[in-house]
Amino acid sequence: MVERKTVRQQLRLLPVLPSVLLILVFLAAPILWSFHASFTNAALTGRNARNPAWTGVENYVRLLGDAAFPASVVLTVVFVVASAVVGQNMLGLLIAGLMTRARKPVAAVVGTAVVAAWVLPEIVAAFAAYAYFSKDGTLNQVLGGAGVAGADWLYAYPMVAVVLANIWRGTAFSMLVYRAALADVPQDISEAALMDGAAGWQRLVFITLPLIRSSIATNLMLVTLQTLAVFTLIWVMTAGGPSSASTTLPVLAYQEAFKFGDIGYGTAIASVLIVLGLVFGIAYVRLLRGDKR
C-alpha cells in the first residue's frame, strides 16, 4: 500500500511535468547559459567566437569602469519607476476606481480603449507609438491643427516619449487587476466609514487601499518585472538614442552583444538586469508576506 501511495503522489505531479520541462528548457537554460557566457570572452566573430576562454570577472570589472553603465542603470530605474510604478500602477488604479462609479456604457468604452493598446503585439504598439510621437506624426499634426508647433519628441524628449508610450501600452494590465480587487472590497465597510463621517480620500486611504494591499504588491511586482525587460518599444521608437539618452539596460545589452559582437560583455549586462529583477522581486514578495501577518 505504501508503494501505491507514493506512485499516486508522483502521478499527481504528472500534469505539471510539461510546464516544468518547458520552463527548464526555455527559461532556466538560457539564463544559466547567459550567466556562464558572462564569465567568458565569447564573441560573434574574431578569435574567440568558436572557442571562448574563461575570463573570470573581467566583464564585470569592465562594466564598473564603463561610463555608459551607470547612465544606463539610472535610465532603467527612471523608466521603471516613471512608467510602471507611478504611471501604469497609479493610472490603472485611478481608471479602475472611476470605472466602478461610472455608468456602464462609459465604463465599457473606457475599458475597451485602454485594453486595445494592451492586446496589440508589442512590435505593432511600438510602431504606433513611433508614428504618434515622430516629427511628422499624429501628435504634431494635431498640435499643428490647433496652431501649436510641436517639438521633435523622439529627439528632444526621448525618455518622456518612451515612458508615455509604455504607460499607454501597459496601463490595461493594472486596470484589470485593480478592477477585480475593488470588486472584492465589501461595500458594508465603506458604508460604515461613510456613516462615521469619513471623507472620500479618507475612505480611500484608510479602507480601500489597505484592503487591496496584496493586489497592489502583486501588480507592482508584475508590472515592474515586465517593464524592466521592455526592449522592442524603446528599440523601435528611439533605438536608445539620440546619443544614449534612452539606452536602458536591455538596449545596452543588445548593442554590446549583437552590434559589437561582444557576447560575453552583453550577457554580463543581462546578468545585472536579472539581479536587478530579483531585487525588485524579493522586495515585493516581502511586502506580500508582511501583509499576511
Added chain:
Amino acid sequence: MHRPAKFLVALFCATALVATSACSAEQPAAEKKTLKIVYQKTDSFTALDTLFKDAKKDFEAANQGTTVDLQPIEANDDDYGTKLSLALRSAETAPDVFYEDTFKVRSDVDAGYLLKLDSYLEKWADWKLYNDAAKAAGTADDGGIYAVPLGTDTRAIWYNKTVLQKAGITVPWQPRSWDEILDAARKMKAADPSLVPFNMYAGKATGEGTVMQSFYELLYGTDSELYDQQEKKWVVGSQGFKDSLAFLKTLYDEGLAVTPAEALDANVWKKVFGEWLPKGKMGATVEGSYTPSFWQKGGNYEWAGYAEDMGVAKFPTQHGQEPGGVSMSGGWTLAVGADSKNPDLAFKFLSEALSKKNSLAFTVSGSQIAVRTDVAAETEYLAANPFVKDVSDLVSVTHYRPATADYPRISAAVQVATEAVITGALSPQQAAAQYDKTVKDLVGDAKVVQK
C-alpha cells in the same frame, strides 16, 4: 497495482522514441545534396536575389540531385551581419555559401568561419580576370584568400545641377578644398533658405554610412589618418580628426546640412535618395557609386531625369593638397562556410554565381564597380549609367577601412564623436579627446600612437 508504473514506463519510452527520431531526422538522405545559401535582400536591394535565383536555376539543371536552398535575410547591413554571425557560430546552422562584407572577412577568418579558397581558385580559370585590389579584399592576415568579391564601390559628391545653377554656381562643379564646399553651400543657402545645400551623414543612426560616406572623406583628406598601417596602431590626438569634426560642426551649425534630428534618423538616406535630391530640395550629398541604382529603371526611387539633373564630383582634400581627392571603398564578397559538408560543390556554386554573365548583370543592376576585367570591358557595363567612368576613376584616390577585429568598435566611437559634435553636446576638441580615451580603453595603450 502496477498499472500506473507501466504507464510511466510506456510514456518514458514514447518520449525517448520521439526524441531519437527527431535527432535522426536531421541526417540528409543519401545522394541528395543540399546547399544552403544565405544573403541579404531588402526592398531596395534585390540585385543579389536575382543573381542567386538565376544561378540556382542553372546549377540545379547542371547538377542533378542537388538542391540549392536560398535563404535571403531581409535586414539592413548591421542586422544582416548579426544574423549571419549567429548562424555561423554553429556548424548546424552555418550556410554553405554566403554574402560577406569585406570589412568582416578578417575577423570572421579569425573566428574560423570561412573556408580557405586558395586550392580552389588555382583551378578556376576566371580567377585570373580579377583585378589586384579585388584579390586583396578577400585576403586574410595569413595571406590566404577566403572570399571572392562581387564588386566594389567608391564615394563621391552627388549634386543636383539645377539647384547649383540657381545659386549661380557653374556646372560641372568640382570643389578644390573644404572651403570651396562651404562657399558653394552658403551660396545655395542664400539663394533658397529652405534648401539643404550640402549633406554629410553624422551620428550613430546611419552606422557605417556616417564614417564611409562622410567622416573618412574628411579625415583621409587631411594629413592625418585613422590607423597607421605600418605600425599597426590606431592614431589618436591628430589635428585632422579635430578639423574633420569641426567641419561637420560648421555644416550642421550653419544649417547647411539636414537638421541634427533628421541626421539621427536611421532612415534619413531614404529621404536623400527618394525625396530631397529628386525634388531639388538638396544641393549635394556624399554618397556611394551605387547611387544611380536607386534612380534607374526598376530602382527603388525611379527618377527618369537623374542622368541629366545630377552631376558627380570627387571629394576634395582639406586644402587641395595631393592627391587632390578622397574616396572610400568597401564592397561585398561571396564566401564558403568552413563547416560546409560539400565544400567542392559549394565552391562550384560560388563560381557559377560569379560567372561573367551573372557578374555583369549584378554589376549593372546594382551600380557596382566591376572587379572582373572582362566585365569592366563590356560596353553594357560602361553604358549602364552616365557616371560609371567618373566613379570608377576614383579608385585611384580611394582608401579601405582598417578591417581588424577592433574596427567595429572604433567605428562606433567615431560615430559617437560626430553625434556629440552635431548635437552641440561636445565641442570638436572635447569630442576628439573623448574619442582618444575610448580608443585607448578599447585597444590598450600599446596599440595607439599619438600623432
